[in-house]
Amino acid sequence: MSTAEVPGQTRDAILRAARRRFGQRTFAEVGLRDIALDCGVSAALVVKYFGTKENLFAEAVSFETEATALLDCELDRLGEHLVRTLCDLHDRAQSDPFLRAVLTAFRPNGEDFAASFQQHVVAPLATRLSGGDAQLRADLICAQLIGLGAVRVALRLPGLTALTVDELVEHYAPRLQTLIDA
Template sequence: MNGQATDAGTGRDAILRAARRAFAFRPYAEVTLRGIAAEAGVSASLIVKHFGTKEALFNTIADFGPAAGLLFAAPLDTLGRHLVVTLVRARREQQGDPLLRVVFSLGNDDERTLLRERFAEQITGRLAALLTGRDRTLRAELIAGQLLGLGATLSLHKTGAGATATTERLADLYAPGLQRLITGT
């Protein structure tokens, strides 16, 4: 999920989920508003009403800023736990990972490059600016990788132990490693 507030009952959430999948797995030129609408169970005109154009919809999907705002809304001394709790809650409550779409952007298309660049700027770069001490950029990259790994693991094992573990238990296990990277110790 990109972290933006959505309007319940309007189909906006379903449109965003369908668009994330479409843009992550297919080249931009092959993605159509009709295809996204069909997957979302809405009309193409509803997509136009909410987003205007395919380009505007893509730009909404490629914006990690709202997710960064949620993820980084904690003091550094508790940020590791906050990152895990926020990521897991977003996945469970909004049925989508706020970051994982960047993993599927590893192709060479300009749109996929834009996703990676925005992730680097809005997630990794913003996190590096928050950190103190040595190797801030390296630590930010490692933290981003850990968060992507957590999201990928929870996606891979949808019915596994992580699916039944409480958010707090996942944070108890995962956050200490993140916190060490945050503090640089």
């Protein structure tokens, strides 16, 4: 069965293509036909799933779905959960919200991606942390996860790519948990 024949996979493929396109070009420069062509479907099917280009753009720049998955855990296990969920998002869905935030920040529409990342990931994380430096610690946690994504996914440093998810959690999660618990 092709991707175009499986509704959930088709929608995800369209969304990935839209994120790539909107991360590289301005809203005005991206057409629904371009996105459809990237994933082998018709522009009409893109419209069926998202309605309008504006709706597709809003979902493409949003980090809401990933943020829900990332932050859905008790604080005492959040370090481990963040690392596992980040690895799962990348390995299963080819989506790393932290890396996407960085890669799109300096491109057209970058301010929309950055605002969504701040709204859906950083601010809710800071709200969950206690203490007067909660915002700083949330920023530092996100910075560490951005670094992990960059080295594991983009740079593919052998020391990290050789680790299993469990080994990565063992080495990395305690450092995040220290910031969470501070």
